[in-house]
Amino acid sequence: MLRDCTVLELASVLAGPSVGQFFAELGATVIKIENPRTQGDVTRRWTAPGETPPDSRSAYFCACNAGKQSVAIDLSTDAGQALLHELAADADIVIANYRPGRAQALGADPDTLRTLNPALLYGHITGYGPDNPRPGYDAVIQAESGFMAMNGSAEGPPTKMPVALMDVLAAHQLKEGLLVGLLRRTRTGQGGYVSVSLMQAAVSGLANQATNYLVAGHVPQRMGSAHPNIAPYGTAYPTADGSAIVLAVGTDRQFAALCEVLARPDLATNDRFATNAARVAHREALDAALQTAIQKHPRGALLDALQARTVPAGAVRTLPDVFADPHAEGMVIRSDNAAHPPGLRQSATHAPTPSLLPPPRYAAHTAAVLSNQLGCTEDDIATLQADAVVVCT
Incomplete structure (x- = not known):
């Protein structure tokens, strides 16, 4: 569907990478730019209890990074920024989650990249909006947006949900914004800037709980799994069998x-x-x-x-029960190669691309992308490695 689309992912953790995987599932070429100073996306090291991945692909990382190519470039260097600019000049979409102000220091801000490529769509996820430098973390957003105060039993404390739902909501909003931007670009030829904040995504997700307050003055209280407007x-x-x-x-x-x-x-x-x-x-x-x-x-x-x-x-099911269900089974991205970790589709509305790549090892595609897309020679790449501008594995 989007086989001629190139996406540069300048994002880590969950929200931004989820958007990148979504476009990979639609057939786009997604290049994940990772920071050599941190050995890539931090979630590569977020392992579950008892998990010992043989490489840099934790289960968490695999949740939202299938179908991508990993390229390690140090954007704090002039040479690294030059490589990014060359890639952005031919890209269709950039996905970033830099704190406001940080992207400018790395030459990765929307003004710089869209000057090089006016047709570029720049999708930006922030914690609190493009003018607020405060970093955004899902647990904090859950607390500040009212979700924790409503969640949990009446007798218990405010409780975080077990999934980073604010990240998920923001990712879905950015997907929608970028798809609308692509549609607009087909008519005008112009790209644009699409900004989504975790806080506003969370507030929009309050839905009927928000209008219960705004319209009726009802302040939601913790009530376990019960619904404030409907019963049962x-x-x-x-049940009789312990379920x-x-x-x-x-x-x-x-x-x-x-x-x-x-x-x-x-x-x-x-x-x-x-x-x-x-x-x-x-x-x-x-x-x-x-x-x-x-x-x-x-x-x-x-x-x-x-x-x-x-x-x-x-x-009420456990996850083993869930993934025995055909509806969930069909969303799992599997590989015939046992060395390739599975993933989970970000959208249930389309079939995954048959050639979808497994979640990438750190820096696994640096040399190929520099060679194939930027025309770098082996000597060029060797020099970039020696100067600590890129990492190739």
Whole structure:
């Protein structure tokens, strides 16, 4: 789909690299520029407990770096900046997550690169916007955007979510902005600057919780997995076999069907539970009644009965269960070569490119890119290595 598109990724960790992998999956050539002073993307060394990768590709790194070429260039040097400028002159997209002001010192800012290439699209992820030099970290953004205050049990402390969701949200917003920019460029021939901040991405993700406050003055409180506007919705209920299910009942009809399956039709006609508003108001009594009823049923049979009545419900799964599901299995990027770590697709809307490269070893493609795309000779590359401008492996 984007086989003629070249992307330069000047980003690390999760948000920016997720965008780079997305474009790689669409067929683009994605060149990941890594910093020799840090031995590349910091996530190469973020290993899980018990993980001992034989090379520089941790499981975390593999989450968002498939399909790329790794080129190690020291952009703090004049020669390194010159190489970047040559690459940018023929690129279509740059993805960066520099703190405001840092890119200028490296010759990697949008003004410099777009002067060289007016058709270039420059996608920039910051913590708090292009005019705020404060660095952005997902855990801090979760705290400052209100997510932690809402997350966790009523009796427990504010709780961070187990996935860097603010990074994920910002990545999706940047993907959208760059795709719109590509569409605009086909009509005008001009590139542009697309800026996304983790903080604004997080605030936009507050969705109904934000409007509950802005419209109704309701300040969300920690309430476990329950939903402030709907009941029963999100709470996990134990079943007879020691498993658990979650309900997502959004209508009174669905609630009546749930009660019939549980052999408690009286609940649906009880004034405290007959409507969603009444169920929200009497949530504790509702949960107690449902927990008693649901515990009498084994999970599999109960889920089958609920699905037959189109009552939204699902099993609480662990990750081994998740990846045994065909819906998740189809999103895993695998390789016939055991030495190539797997990855996970960033989008479920398209099939991965058949020739998608595995996540790259650090600096594995430096020599090839310098030779093939910039016309550097072996002597040129040797000199750049000797001067510590590039690293080749």
